Amino acid sequence: MNFATFHDLAGQSVFVTGGGSGIGAALTEGFLRQGCKVAFVQRSDADEFVKEMAGATGNRPLFLPCDITDIAALRAAMDTAAAEHGPITVLVNNAANDLRHGLEDYSPEEWDKAQDVNLRPHYFTIQKAAPGMRAAGGGAVINYSSISYMMGNGGYVSYATAKAGITGLTRGLARELGPDGIRVNALMPGWVLTEKQMEMWATAEDLAAMMDRQCLKTHLKPEDVVGGTLFLASQASRMMTGQALVIDGGVVVTG
């Protein structure tokens, strides 16, 4: 990955949820290459990834195993990150699970479980990070939403609902935290072809349909959303808050 350097990011304490695979891994690498101190959580093991990043960037991320549905554990992980790296000044709520389901066969328990991953942690990570950011004179939060809810796609309504909720949460908390110099923005990717997307969901037909809708005729890769995230984290966007930045290759929904 080769990006512009945002000089103000060097030395910042960055916390990324789901930062060891998919888009999150590209984000961790992007922040490491800016000279940030990066801590990340995820449920699955990431020791190999940490070694790979340390070798590739010369900057070792701090991996804290944690299930983000457990808010107490998530808070504890953020405390550890702050103790190691200083108060978190950049928070990226990236982790999610885009599980498919139908209307009829979905239970209240499954609905709650999905929101516990896809929406609830965002509020509580911001609640936890805000005092440290306030004391540091400001901070930046980037919440990963998605264009999926605007496309009117079926098949993953609880995920799409959470993603719509994230843009609402972003606007509300931008208002509350703006006076403290804490900026809260959302990033809305289009379809980003991670390994998981290719393994689980990408059919030749869906890929072709997406390509039809994109102005730019290249599928997005994880590194394509890194630059926008770094921009939202940096002072380059210092007067931007409460916004949702779309990076989707120019998707036009034709009906």
Ligand SMILES: NC(=O)c1ccc[n+]([C@@H]2O[C@H](COP(=O)([O-])OP(=O)(O)OC[C@H]3O[C@@H](n4cnc5c(N)ncnc54)[C@H](O)[C@@H]3O)[C@@H](O)[C@H]2O)c1
């Ligand atoms: N890939 C896409 O096409 C796409 C499109 C639009 C938006 N997004 C958004 O971008 C973000 C990253 O997407 P991705 O495709 O890389 O997802 P992914 O599923 O490949 O990775 C998600 C990460 O979250 C972690 N995670 C999931 N559940 C967790 C839990 N309970 N506790 C701790 N960690 C957990 C996973 O371990 C993984 O590291 C998500 O917010 C997603 O909604 C992705």
